[in-house]
Amino acid sequence: MATQNIYILAIESSCDDTAASVMLNGKILSNVVAGQSIHEAYGGVVPELASRAHQQNIVPVVQQALKRANVDKKQLSAIAFTRGPGLMGSLLVGTSFAKSMAYGLNIPLIDVNHMQAHILAHFIDEDGFKKPPFPFLAMTISGGHTQIVKVHSHFDMEVIGETIDDAVGEAFDKSGKILGLGYPAGPEIDKRAKLGNPKAFKFTKPKVEGLDFSFSGLKTGILYFIQKETKANPNFIEENLNDICASIQYTIIGILVDKLKLASKQTGIKHIAIGGGVSANSGIRQALKDGEAKFGWTTYVPKFEFTTDNAAMIAIVGYLKFLEGNFAQQNVTASSRLKI
Numbered sequence: 588m589a590t591q592n593i594y595i596l597a598i599e600s601s602c603d604d605t606a607a608s609v610m611l612n613g614k615i616l617s618n619v620v621a622g623q624s625i626h627e628a629y630g631g632v633v634p635e636l637a638s639r640a641h642q643q644n645i646v647p648v649v650q651q652a653l654k655r656a657n658v659d660k661k662q663l664s665a666i667a668f669t670r671g672p673g674l675m676g677s678l679l680v681g682t683s684f685a686k687s688m689a690y691g692l693n694i695p696l697i698d699v700n701h702m703q704a705h706i707l708a709h710f711i712d713e714d715g716f717k718k719p720p721f722p723f724l725a726m727t728i729s730g731g732h733t734q735i736v737k738v739h740s741h742f743d744m745e746v747i748g749e750t751i752d753d754a755v756g757e758a759f760d761k762s763g764k765i766l767g768l769g770y771p772a773g774p775e776i777d778k779r780a781k782l783g784n785p786k787a788f789k790f791t792k793p794k795v796e797g798l799d800f801s802f803s804g805l806k807t808g809i810l811y812f813i814q815k816e817t818k819a820n821p822n823f824i825e826e827n828l829n830d831i832c833a834s835i836q837y838t839i840i841g842i843l844v845d846k847l848k849l850a851s852k853q854t855g856i857k858h859i860a861i862g863g864g865v866s867a868n869s870g871i872r873q874a875l876k877d878g879e880a881k882f883g884w885t886t887y888v889p890k891f892e893f894t895t896d897n898a899a900m901i902a903i904v905g906y907l908k909f910l911e912g913n914f915a916q917q918n919v920t921a922s923s924r925l926k927i
Contacts, residue, residue: 593664593909596688597902598649600681601673601701602731603637605644608898609656613712613906616656618892618899621648638676645684652898663694665914667905670698671925672731678921686917697905698915701896702727702927705862706738707907708893708900719860719887724850726843728871729863729896730756730771733800733843735850736927738860741907744927747854748798748846755839756865758802762809762835766824776832777868783833788812790838798850800842809835840874848882860887864895 592611599606606620621644653660668685671678689696706725710718719725725736725744733755735748753761756773763772790808793801813831816823824831847859861875866888878884893899908914 593906594658594662595665595667595697595902595905595909596649596652596660596663597667597699597898597905598645598681598685599669599701599896599898599901600641600645600677601669601671602677602896603640604896605641605648605681606896606898606901607645607649607652608902609652609658610899610902610906611656611658613710613903615711615713615899615902616658617652618897619648619652619655620895620897635676637674638680641677641680645680649684649688660688660692663692665689665695665697665905665909666692667697667699667901667908669701669704669901670915670919671922672701673923675921675923678923682919682921686919690917695909695914696917696919697908697913698919699901699904699908700925700927701901702732702734702925703742703744704900704904705729706736706744706860707741707904708862708889709860709887710741710907711890711893711899711903713890716890717887719858719885722854722856723858723860723887724847724854724856725860725862726847726866727863728755728843728861728865730754730760730865732863733802734927735798735846737854737856746927748800748850750800750802751795753802753806755800755802755843758806758839759835759865761806765806765810765813766828766831773865773868776836777870779829779832780836780870781833783829783831785833785837787827787830788834790834792838792842792845798846798853800846802839802842805838805842836868836870840870843871844874844878847878851882851884857882857884858887859884862889862894867891867894
């Protein structure tokens with residue numbers, strides 16, 4: 588097994604990005620993502636439109652991934668795919684394609700948990716990026732999830748804290764909608780936050796016991812604040828947009844860091860890793876790095892292209908499962924609410 592070349596084709600279709608990646612022995616050879624701009628007009632992902640776009644994109648995306656990797660499909664050792672969680676229609680497209688291709692090539696099929704993949708993206712063999720030692724704490728932050736996970740080994744993970752309502756990505760997007768920003772709003776808020784004063788306006792952090800999160804109260808607080816200020820000054824948003832974005836981002840980062848501090852204190856674990864689309868946020872990355880000096884953490888931040896939904900993270904899980912001989916059957920089904 589050690590001398591054998593293991594080629595994994597991975598497919599990710601959990602939300603609105605169709606992605607395919609080819610991996611050789613833990614190293615990425617190609618990582619192709621096709622986005623869907625159609626959802627911008629609706630201010631969020633429309634499931635029916637997403638699944639239709641996946642059907643259009645999946646064949647060319649897989650072909651492009653194989654071409655860029657310079658790998659023939661007959662060289663593939665296995666096909667990994669996202670089983671869940673995610674949008675059911677989107678998951679069905681990737682699941683059906685992966686099952687059919689694996690069956691046609693007579694090679695193993697490997698099902699992958701999307702949330703595990705965000706964490707295990709840290710184990711992709713990438714120059715300049717260190718891999719966290721076990722056990723470590725992982726904070727997965729995305730449009731649909733906010734979790735703190737205690738990671739004992741590659742496939743032994745324990746969720747010790749999660750959101751009870753909105754995910755952190757939704758907090759950014761809903762705040763952006765209040766401010767009249769486009770979708771997704773997170774990158775725009777991040778960009779403007781760099782130009783503003785993070786302490787210009789104070790927003791109340793939700794009080795949630797333990798390691799769980801809540802962001803719905805923050806969103807409501809921001810809405811009432813904007814309504815009050817724009818009533819007094821109709822140009823308030825336009826005149827203060829950078830400061831508002833900086834203050835919102837500062838508050839959200841504070842909520843995340845407070846929970847991580849508590850998790851580290853309770854578990855005694857000082858190795859902290861982040862993953863998920865929102866971990867691309869520069870303010871969150873900087874706050875995590877600052878934690879090394881402030882709290883004695885050792886922090887792990889994945890390569891930028893491995894943070895948002897992508898197939899490279901599916902590939903590394905597929906590779907690790909392949910090494911264990913952990914394969915799926917042809918009757919495996921997608922699961923929109925799959926848990927870690």
